[in-house]
Amino acid sequence: MTQRTSTRPAPGQHRLSREFITQHQRARIIAALAEETAAQGYRAVTVADVVRRAGIARNTFYDNFSSKEDCFLATQDFAVEEALRRVVEAATKVDSWQARVDAGLAAFLHYVTSEPALARTCIVEALSAGPAALARYEESLQAFIPLFRIGRKVSPHGEDLPETLEETIIGGVFWIIYQRIILGETEEIEQLLPELVEFALTPYVGAEAARKATA
Amino acid sequence: MAADPIDTSVESARNYPPELARLPPGRHGLPREFVVHNQRERLIAGLAEAISEKGFAGTTIGDITRHAAVSRRTFYEHFTSKDECFVAAYDTVMAELSERVGAAFAEVDDWPHGVRAGIGAMLAFLASEPNLARLCMVEALVAGPVVVERYDAAIQSLVPYFKAGREGRSPEVLSRLSPSTEEALVGGMVSLISRRIIAGKTAELEGLLPDLVEFTLTPYLGSAEAAKIARES
Numbered sequence: 001m002t003q004r005t006s007t008r009p010a011p012g013q014h015r016l017s018r019e020f021i022t023q024h025q026r027a028r029i030i031a032a033l034a035e036e037t038a039a040q041g042y043r044a045v046t047v048a049d050v051v052r053r054a055g056i057a058r059n060t061f062y063d064n065f066s067s068k069e070d071c072f073l074a075t076q077d078f079a080v081e082e083a084l085r086r087v088v089e090a091a092t093k094v095d096s097w098q099a100r101v102d103a104g105l106a107a108f109l110h111y112v113t114s115e116p117a118l119a120r121t122c123i124v125e126a127l128s129a130g131p132a133a134l135a136r137y138e139e140s141l142q143a144f145i146p147l148f149r150i151g152r153k154v155s156p157h158g159e160d161l162p163e164t165l166e167e168t169i170i171g172g173v174f175w176i177i178y179q180r181i182i183l184g185e186t187e188e189i190e191q192l193l194p195e196l197v198e199f200a201l202t203p204y205v206g207a208e209a210a211r212k213a214t215a
Numbered sequence: 216m217a218a219d220p221i222d223t224s225v226e227s228a229r230n231y232p233p234e235l236a237r238l239p240p241g242r243h244g245l246p247r248e249f250v251v252h253n254q255r256e257r258l259i260a261g262l263a264e265a266i267s268e269k270g271f272a273g274t275t276i277g278d279i280t281r282h283a284a285v286s287r288r289t290f291y292e293h294f295t296s297k298d299e300c301f302v303a304a305y306d307t308v309m310a311e312l313s314e315r316v317g318a319a320f321a322e323v324d325d326w327p328h329g330v331r332a333g334i335g336a337m338l339a340f341l342a343s344e345p346n347l348a349r350l351c352m353v354e355a356l357v358a359g360p361v362v363v364e365r366y367d368a369a370i371q372s373l374v375p376y377f378k379a380g381r382e383g384r385s386p387e388v389l390s391r392l393s394p395s396t397e398e399a400l401v402g403g404m405v406s407l408i409s410r411r412i413i414a415g416k417t418a419e420l421e422g423l424l425p426d427l428v429e430f431t432l433t434p435y436l437g438s439a440e441a442a443k444i445a446r447e448s
Contacts, residue, residue, distance in 0.1 A: 043359075128357045128358075128359075128363060130357060134353070134356070135413070157438060157439075157442075160442060162425065162426035165426070167406070167410065168404060168407050168426070169403060171404075171410075172399035172403030173399065173403075175370075175398065176398055176402060178402075179402075195399075196395075199395075199396065199434075202391075202434055203430070206438065207437070210391075
């Protein structure tokens with residue numbers, strides 16, 4: 001929000017490329033939608049609220065998005081892409097799969113805590129923002145499956161693990177985060193790291209090895 | 216049906232599965248209490264049907280009364296709004312579901328098999344009632360804050376079934392379980408079920424039983440034992 005005033009050029013005075021401005025406008029609208037959604041809930045938010053919060057013209061909103069829902073879906077896409085980027089970046093810095101789960105989850109929980117409005121929008125409000133948003137949410141969970149699935153190669157009984165294991169692990173992790181957000185405990189989410197890593201690793205490597213990985 | 220004496224108690228009326236709870240139109244000479252209760256059930260079943268066709272947001276009161284085959288006036292005798300009708304429907308479905316889960320769990324003595332029976336009962340109910348499954352696992356989330364609150368509470372109400380698994384475990388096992396283990400298990404299980412319903416695979420839900428049993432028992436019993444119980448026929 002502090003960025004908003006400092007980077008907004010006065011009308012007609014900017015010499016920035018059109019593409020840069022468009023990108024920047026989109027990001028600002030997305031941030032505004034997330035803030036409004038987190039504050040009032042998706043149903044109550046209007047395009048006018050978003051426009052006001054973003055400090056842009058109504059026309060600019062419609063240059064970028066066709067509707068509130070369109071903007072919401074773009075917000076989800078933005079957050080998932082950013083979350084995945086951070087998770088993968090953190091995970092590739094370490095070697096073993098166990099350490100990668102630990103580092104990736106740490107990066108994810110950190111992102112959630114540092115962007116509370118975006119987190120609430122994409123993890124809580126997305127569930128009640130209509131069928132398209134719900135479908136998008138479901139797809140976004142799928143994106144994390146391959147990261148866990150590698151654990152089957154590390155596991156001594158990898159071939160016998162339930163086919164749906166990754167889906168249930170990811171669903172469990174998101175449920176815990178969802179609960180913390182609705183209880184207003186978003187700031188404490190990062191503290192859940194050891195238990196969530198253990199929860200995710202136990203089916204693959206057993207509880208003892210999972211505990212060691214979090215130590 | 217006419218030949219049988221009709222039990223007018225509320226309990227008995229509640230036992231009517233919604234699909235069977237259609238009354239022939241016109242005069243039927245049934246006691247008023249039964250009719251009133253039955254109309255309510257028909258409206259609830261009508262809402263579930265309408266919603267599975269059009270989603271919560273797209274469903275109108277006209278859709279509900281058409282599916283229920285009652286008048287608009289009858290609707291307003293029971294409910295003030297679509298939202299209120301949804302809450303009633305949600306509570307009815309969840310009461311039925313939790314009763315079945317509780318009964319199945321209690322029928323078995325040992326905890327792991329009780330969990331298996333409970334999950335089995337839940338999957339069987341949802342698979343056999345696709346409209347109600349959609350209503351309580353998917354549409355509940357879009358039906359406004361009142362229902363979302365109830366949805367959260369309903370899911371959290373499954374936590375004690377799993378917490379019971381801590382009883383009698385060795386200190387070693389107990390030390391490995393974290394305060395949020397049960398919450399994560401319940402969340403993971405429900406999320407998988409919802410995903411299948413959203414994907415239109417409600418009829419195949421019972422096929423998830425072994426996976427869900429293994430997933431939920433593993434933290435308490437270890438992989439090998441959990442897998443064994445999961446694959447019992």
